[in-house]
Amino acid sequence: MPKTLFEKLWNQHVVASLEDGTDLIYIDRIFLHERMGTISLKSIEVEGRRIRNPEHVFATMDHIVDTFPGRNDETLMPSGKHFIQAMRQSAIHAGIQLFDLNDPRQGIVHVVSPEQGIALPGVTLVCPDSHTCTLGGLGALAWGIGSTEAEHALVTKTLRVSRPKIMRVRFDGGLSRGVYSKDMILHLIGTYSATGAAGYAIEFAGKAIGDLSIEARLTLCNMAVEFSAFTAIIAPDDKTIDYVKGRPFAPTGQAWDQAVAYWQGLTSDHDAVFDNEIVIDTADIDPMVTWGNSPQHAIPITGQVPNPSKAKDQNTRKSMVRALDYMDLKPGTAMTDLKIDAAFIGSCTNSRLSDLRIAAGILKGRKVTEGIKAICVPGSTQVKQAAEAEGLDRVFEQAGFEWRESGCSMCFFAGGESFGYQERVITSTNRNFESRQGPETRSHLASPATVAASAIAGRIADPREYLQ
Amino acid sequence: MEKFIEHDGIAAPLLRINVDTDAIIPSRELKRVSKEGFGEGLFAGWRYVAQDSREPNPDFVLNKPQYQGASILLAGVNFGCGSSREHAVWALKEFGIRSVIAPSFGAIFYNNCIRNGLLPIVLSDDIVSELATQVEQQVEQDPPSRLIHIDLHQGLVTAPNGDTYAFDIDPGPRDMLLNGLDMIGLTLQHKAEIDAFQKQDRERRPWIYAVPNS
Missing domain, CATH: 3.30.499.10 (Aconitase, domain 3)
Structure with a gap:
């Protein structure tokens, strides 16, 4: 039976279909930040539980840190220092990689994870941040969760999730001068409302999507949550593979070749059936505000x-x-x-x-x-x-x-x-x-x-x- | 986790659409590395007269005398959209809210509710408006007339006038709430299946497991 990309990735990550109607989904990568991740890690410590695969967990400092030149643990945010220092302590205790304040790899979680090759095509990745859907731009199956679910993912390497319906949003045609993927997503939400994709995961497809750079695709998928989508995904293509190659945490050698062979199969079948479809002529889009x-x-x-x-x-x-x-x-x-x-x-x-x-x-x-x-x-x-x-x-x-x-x-x-x-x-x-x-x-x-x-x-x- | 089986409570109407989790609890209120201590920050931007004040804004619904002790919130479309901050649920819970009834919810907020013993009920816009109208009309009467009854076992909401409305909820979330389940403990019972999946997956997708220690 023909399948969509989302269904393929979902099915490949099902550990078990549970009696309660949810699927136990295997989580490949978990990313944390100092505001929410700290609470999850602390709770795991208090409960006396262990992180199943700390080598698959990463953390960065982004939400609370100041951005002034010469910054340190002191922040303008009242009590911000507690979060920063607690994150550092918990990361050491848990044995997870932290991109700390002075680490050249530090940055906003959804900028860092593609940049470092932590988010990869086809992986499941969760983070206690609603904009985790950004990573769909690389062909990752990534979504935002709360901190209790983050604890669940850290300890069990899985999440219990009900499979959403699947919507394809096709952007056909070219983009006019001065129009970018930010304008595409604002146009989509402006036209179909902030609840337009409630209950759905989205696959973005069409000529305009293929034309976008990877960074522009990340921008597009970033705001899927503002459209109420579970997440968004774009099938990886040659641009994606070129983007990932050589990144610090990306596979190398034989593992790279195996990964590429797998990634090249990550597309929706041509006759796959979507639960819903929206088609937009990209040429009609103006700069949006x-x-x-x-x-x-x-x-x-x-x-x-x-x-x-x-x-x-x-x-x-x-x-x-x-x-x-x-x-x-x-x-x-x-x-x-x-x-x-x-x-x-x-x-x-x-x-x-x-x-x-x-x-x-x-x-x-x-x-x-x-x-x-x-x-x-x-x-x-x-x-x-x-x-x-x-x-x-x-x-x-x-x-x-x-x-x-x-x-x-x-x-x-x-x-x-x-x-x-x-x-x-x-x-x-x-x-x-x-x-x-x-x-x-x-x-x-x-x-x-x-x-x-x-x-x-x-x-x-x-x-x-x-x-x- | 606290169970949710049945509940009687005063319902307060807050029918604005797209109420986001920044509004439910502003970022500036998230000062503690904790799941507790956020009740005071609930709706801080609307509930108090000024940002740094704790002086109640008399116009905000939860500050009105007739809604004191409210434990049910009647809300608009897309309630809890935006940021994934679980503090929104912790704040509602600590304030005393046990259930939110709305035409739709932000997906992450919805999941966060289930994991904290707070029941999100989806009813149509018309029904939520009808419940709000009843609650508002009976404001002059005794508090019990503003009571809404919720029965999760039967999936029924009973309005102040006795009308009942059936709601749907997926079996997974329903079980979690009815039994107050510890989901991590429950999932760890599937450890053998997770082990087996991982073993097989290492063969199938070796690159997932070859993480450089840079």
Whole structure:
């Protein structure tokens, strides 16, 4: 019987089908970070349990660490130091690899795991972080879990999971200039709502997907959770294999050859049946930006703030009214008329080298509008060093951006550094929730190109006006 | 884990859609390397008059006199979307919430509820709105009139007016809640199968097991 890629990977990882209707799924890799992983590790210690395969478990410092140059265990986040030091102690106790603050491999978990070759095509990988779906961009079956489930995975090497339904989202056609995979995922969620994939795992397919770089695929899959998907996956291809080759934790020698032979078979059968399918003509997608407090509030950058009176039902209307009030917006205002206070490039969505190159291409020879706080936080120490080797740090700094150490940073406000009260921020991150980036901060999600263009313009700006 | 079999409680309506786990407990409240001590941070951004204050905002539903002691939350579509932080469930639980009734839930939040003895019930938008309307209309009456009865064995929610609504829940989560199971202990009973799988898998996918110690 023909099978989808997701079904194949799922079936290959089933240890047992349990009486309660769930499957016991074998977990190949587990990644932890100092905010949630610490709690899981501590709980395992208290219960007197053991990690089954510590050599398959990795941890990094990203959520709480400061990103100022010269940082140490002291953080602006109240009690942040406890998390950092507890992570270090627990990692030693558990015998797991930790990419600590001064380790050149440190960075945001979902940037580091592909970079280090820990996430591989076809592996199951879980992490107590909702954006673990990012790794589907490499063809990994990866999803986010809570810390109790992380304990379960650490101790048993398995999770009990009900198999989701499977949806294919096909992006056919080419991408216009100034349009990136961030715009594709915002377009998808804006069109089909934040609950559009509830109950489904997604396979992204189609010509536009094949054309994307691996880093762009990671960005696309990153926001699958914002679409309510269990996760997303893209079949590995030659680009994927080229990307993985030579990475520190990737297989070598004979194991590499065996892995490649296996990876080349990881596709959905041509006659596989999906439970649902969405087809999008990629040529129709413009640069996107959000106006409200849900990723589904995404519209083309040429658009206007929508009118709640046109909402499909009362609850949607109420939430739109609330979002307009929170964001201090009036229906009918052109998005490109909105002045901004700050611009942020960073996060597991858009902080990889290709993102920084695109932003730098727009910033080169230009200046950020005076009074705008503009910050770039590379996704990993390795990304930072690679960018510096190309001179991108100087482009950012000469334009007026701060250039930081890597970490999750101001993607969310954890009591430490944040954007100011009610400030309007154009941001390359994934969540525009109320107070996500600071006290009553007004976040507008967009691609790094749009963030860079907006920082220069001093208002939300169409990146196409700034591309050579 | 605490069992969930039956429960009677005051229900409080919070029907906003897409209530995310950042709203349920903001990041700035996650100050402890612990599963405890988060009840005070529940809905901190809405529940208090200012960010660093603990002065109750009188307009927030859980601060209203008629909803004191609420143990059931009536919620909107996609409740608990966003961050995987289990603190959202720990905070609800510590505050005293035993069940959330909503048209849909964030998937990770849903799983986190099951693993902490908090029952997430999926009922249609119309039914949740009807329950909320009943609760709100009877606000002037005695507290018992705002009580909702939940029976997980039978899969039934009984509204204040006596109407009953059946809900579905997968057998796995249902068993976990009814019996308060320790899932790790239970899964370790499958150790022989996990061992056998791993042994076979080493042959099939050797690269998974050849991890460099760099």
